[in-house]
Amino acid sequence: MMPFLIPEIILAVSILVIWLSLGFKLGLIPVTLGHILFCTPFAMLILIARIEGFDFSLEEASRDLGENAWGTFYRVSLPLYLPGIIASLLLSFIISFDEFILAFFLTGSDATLPMYMWGQMRFIQKLPHVLALGAVIIVFTTLIVLLAFWLRNIGQGKDKAGLGIKIHE
Amino acid sequence: MNNSFIQINQISKHFGDVKAVDNVSFEIQEGEFFSLLGPSGCGKTTLLRLLAGFEYPTSGNLLLDGIDITALPPDKRPTNMVFQNYAIFPHINVQRNIQFGLRKLGLTNEEIRKRVNDVLSLVKLEGYEERFSSQLSGGQRQRVALARALVRQPKVLLLDEPLGALDKKLRDEMQLELRTLQKNIGITFVFVTHDQQEAISMSDRVAVMSEGKIQQLSTPNELYKNPHNIFVSDFIGETNFLKAETKSQDGEYINASIEKLGEFKIKNNLNISENSSDVVCSVRPETMMIDKEKSDWDICLEGKIKQTSYLGEMTKFYIETKEIEKIITVSSQYFDNQSFKNNDCFISINLDDISLLNKK
Numbered sequence: 001m002m003p004f005l006i007p008e009i010i011l012a013v014s015i016l017v018i019w020l021s022l023g024f025k026l027g028l029i030p031v032t033l034g035h036i037l038f039c040t041p042f043a044m045l046i047l048i049a050r051i052e053g054f055d056f057s058l059e060e061a062s063r064d065l066g067e068n069a070w071g072t073f074y075r076v077s078l079p080l081y082l083p084g085i086i087a088s089l090l091l092s093f094i095i096s097f098d099e100f101i102l103a104f105f106l107t108g109s110d111a112t113l114p115m116y117m118w119g120q121m122r123f124i125q126k127l128p129h130v131l132a133l134g135a136v137i138i139v140f141t142t143l144i145v146l147l148a149f150w151l152r153n154i155g156q157g158k159d160k161a162g163l164g165i166k167i168h169e
Numbered sequence: 170m171n172n173s174f175i176q177i178n179q180i181s182k183h184f185g186d187v188k189a190v191d192n193v194s195f196e197i198q199e200g201e202f203f204s205l206l207g208p209s210g211c212g213k214t215t216l217l218r219l220l221a222g223f224e225y226p227t228s229g230n231l232l233l234d235g236i237d238i239t240a241l242p243p244d245k246r247p248t249n250m251v252f253q254n255y256a257i258f259p260h261i262n263v264q265r266n267i268q269f270g271l272r273k274l275g276l277t278n279e280e281i282r283k284r285v286n287d288v289l290s291l292v293k294l295e296g297y298e299e300r301f302s303s304q305l306s307g308g309q310r311q312r313v314a315l316a317r318a319l320v321r322q323p324k325v326l327l328l329d330e331p332l333g334a335l336d337k338k339l340r341d342e343m344q345l346e347l348r349t350l351q352k353n354i355g356i357t358f359v360f361v362t363h364d365q366q367e368a369i370s371m372s373d374r375v376a377v378m379s380e381g382k383i384q385q386l387s388t389p390n391e392l393y394k395n396p397h398n399i400f401v402s403d404f405i406g407e408t409n410f411l412k413a414e415t416k417s418q419d420g421e422y423i424n425a426s427i428e429k430l431g432e433f434k435i436k437n438n439l440n441i442s443e444n445s446s447d448v449v450c451s452v453r454p455e456t457m458m459i460d461k462e463k464s465d466w467d468i469c470l471e472g473k474i475k476q477t478s479y480l481g482e483m484t485k486f487y488i489e490t491k492e493i494e495k496i497i498t499v500s501s502q503y504f505d506n507q508s509f510k511n512n513d514c515f516i517s518i519n520l521d522d523i524s525l526l527n528k529k
Contacts, residue, residue, distance in 0.1 A: 060223055061256035063243040065270030065321065075269070079260045 004041040011038065012105040019106070026108030034102040039095050043088035046152055050084030083151040090148040094141050113137075174199035174357055175220070175325065180229035182215050189215040191381035192229070197359065197374075202351050204360045204368040207378035208404070213361045214329060216378070220359060221250045221327050234324060244273075249318035250327040254334070255310045257302040263313050264298035270321045288320040291350070308339050319354070328360045332367065344371055365405050369393065377401050395438060399526045402451045409497050411450040413525065418443050425450070425525060429492040430468060435525050447528045454500040456522035459486055459514055466517035472497070474512040479505060488516055 003011055012034065019030045058080070062072040100114040107115050117133060120126045173196035182190040190212045197203045205213040218224045220231065222243035230239040238246055249270070258266050267288060271281050289295050292312040302310060311331055318326055328347075332340045348371050351358050362368050368375045369389040376386040377400070385397045396402035399410070416424040416432065423437040427450050441448055463469050472488040475496060486499045499516055 055254070055256065057252050057254060057256040058258060060221075060243070061250070061252060061258070061317075062269070063223075064221060064248075064250045065317065066244045066273045067269075068242070068244050071273075076258060 001041050001044075003038050008038070008101045012102045015102070016105045026106055028107070028110045028112075030106040031103050031110075031112060034106055035096040035099060038099065038102060039092035042095060043092050046088040046091065046148075047081075047084050050081060050152070054080065087148040087151040090144050090151070094144050094148075098137060098141060173197065174201075174234060175359075176232040177216075178230050178232070180216070180219060180231065181227045182212075182219060182224060183227045188381045190219065190226070193381070193383055194229075195376060195383060195386055197357060199357055200355045202348065202358045202360065202371060202373045204362060204372040204375045205378060206362055206365060206368040206375050206404075207384075209363055211378040212381040213363075213378050217250075217327050217329055217359060217361045220325070221248055222246050247324040248327055249321050249323040249325075250329065251311075251314045251318050251331045253329045253331065255302075255314040255331075257305075257310055257313050257317075259302045261301075262298065263294065263300050263302075263305070266302075266313055267317050267320050269317065274321070284320050288316045291319065291354075292316045307335050308343065311335065311343065315350075319356070323356065325357045325359060328358060330362055331360075332362075332364075340367075347371065369405070377404060379404075395524070396451070396526065397439060399449060399451075399528055402524070402526055406453065407498065408451045408453050409495070411452065411493060411495075413448050413450045414446045415441055415443055415448055415525070423525065427523075428494065430470075433467070433520055433523070435520060435523055437525060439525065439527065441525050441527055445527075449526050449528060451524050451526055452518055452522060454485065454498045455483075456519070457497075457499045458517040459488070459499045459501050459504060460517065461509060461514065463515050464517040467520040468518040470516050470518075472514055472516055474509060474514055477505070486514070488514065490516070 015030060015034050015037075016026075019026070024030070058076055059072050062076045063069075067075060098114055099112075100118070103112045103115050104118070111119065117130050120130050175197040177193060177195050177197075180190055180193050181188065193212075193216065205216060207213045215224060219226055222238070222241060222245075226239065230237055232238065233247065258269065261269070264285065267285050268281060271284065276284070286295075289298070292315050294309065294312050294316060297305070297309065297313075302313070305313065311334075314331070331347075332343055335343060344367060347358075360368070360372065369392070372389055374386065375389055375392055377384045377392065379400050385392060385401045387395075392401065392405050396405060402408050403410075411427050411430075413425050413427045416426065418424075418437065419434060421436060422434040423441060423443070424432055425435050425448070426432045435450075458464060458466065470490045470492055472490040474486050475489050476487040478485045478487075480500075483500045483502045484505050486501065486504075488497045488499060490497065497516065
């Protein structure tokens with residue numbers, strides 16, 4: 001949970017210092033690693049909520065009905081965790097997609113989309129393009145976040161016992 | 170080899186310092202309806218989970234049909250379980266829940282369809298194939314869980330308090346149905362419950378457990394009529410305990426003094442030692458008689474009714490007497506609390522209905 005608590009700029013500078021002192025070049029690889037580090041706590045928060053409510057007797061039932069550990073994972077656990085996994089994937093994607101600070105320090109010459117927009121803003125005649133792109137991004141990310149939360153909430157609340165989630169009332 | 174189907178040999182299961190199951194040995198016959206009965210935390214569910222393969226014993230071994238299954242994982246055992254919360258897979262419908270366990274049996278599609286249809290009619294769930302767990306009532310879920318286990322035609326069906334979540338009426342119905350089902354298909358049932366009435370009414374034999382040990386293993390009738398110790402006597406049905414001391418043995422009988430009632434010759438079924446103060450007498454409420462007048466029974470005491478509770482088919486009287494320290498419970502079909510003037514009454518006891526038990 002540490003990347004959650006540290007100000008992003010400190011995280012970015014720390015990664016930059018470590019990366020350069022190890023003798024590597026800046027580019028998309030350190031940005032990717034930085035984003036993984038930054039997104040993991042968000043993904044974990046969503047998945048933990050899902051796993052905490054999981055009814056483990058379902059896995060036992062599967063073993064009891066003749067499936068081995070792999071079969072149980074494939075036929076019972078994975079389908080039940082899947083909405084949570086997809087939700088955390090979408091959320092991580094959105095966070096990474098419009099993340100600026102980590103990218104600013106670590107990209108070097110490879111640009112991510114926010115870095116590209118940052119670059120374009122220096123030219124006043126490109127401003128309408130940047131604004132249009134910004135509007136599209138806002139709509140796009142809103143839809144994805146809504147989808148992620150809808151997926152996360154499947155089986156919680158409304159439909160009891162719907163997806164192997166115990167509901168605490 | 171003897172004919173016992175399941176052999177449990179000196180099984181222990183420890184969780185840290187806790188001995189959940191403590192050196193237990195017994196045998197279950199083929200086709201038997203066998204119950205494990207006890208209060209919560211007595212180790213009955215752990216024992217069932219050991220049979221299913223969800224836990225492995227700390228020591229001892231398990232034999233099923235002559236084969237050592239101690240180290241087999243659950244998917245390799247010819248047992249199936251009905252879970253307490255039914256554990257119906259919520260992401261697939263009833264049909265696919267029931268088919269779930271058939272995949273690895275190498276059956277043709279035709280055979281699978283036949284087995285599923287047979288088991289659906291057995292548990293009376295035809296027409297529910299397309300439903301999901303969330304669209305079923307408690308009783309229907311229970312039937313799906315039963316069908317899902319039975320469709321694999323296991324050698325032993327393990328049931329972990331399957332009726333606990335149902336309401337009283339439905340529970341009584343399912344008790345009868347389960348019993349009939351078991352007689353018809355002839356599969357060995359191992360049934361875990363904390364409900365003594367449930368265990369007694371359904372089982373061929375019952376093992377009463379407490380603190381990880383078997384307290385008594387016998388038929389329901391024997392359990393009620395002839396409990397081996399104070400725990401079993403207290404747990405099965407209701408009883409009155411009276412203080413007692415044993416004196417000298419006299420053939421089958423032993424002389425015992427009971428509270429301030431005097432000395433009596435009581436049948437010594439459990440080989441209780443002479444001159445012991447570590448014993449109690451147990452008298453069931455329904456074996457005593459309550460009346461307005463004195464009777465010629467072996468013991469007749471004058472008493473005062475302190476409280477009554479009307480239960481429909483009978484009335485329970487809580488009676489105070491001079492001779493006995495505790496309030497005595499007597500049940501009667503014939504009287505209610507309006508029958509007695511000033512709450513004065515007589516209670517009568519036959520010596521045959523008194524059983525002597527060791528305290529430990």
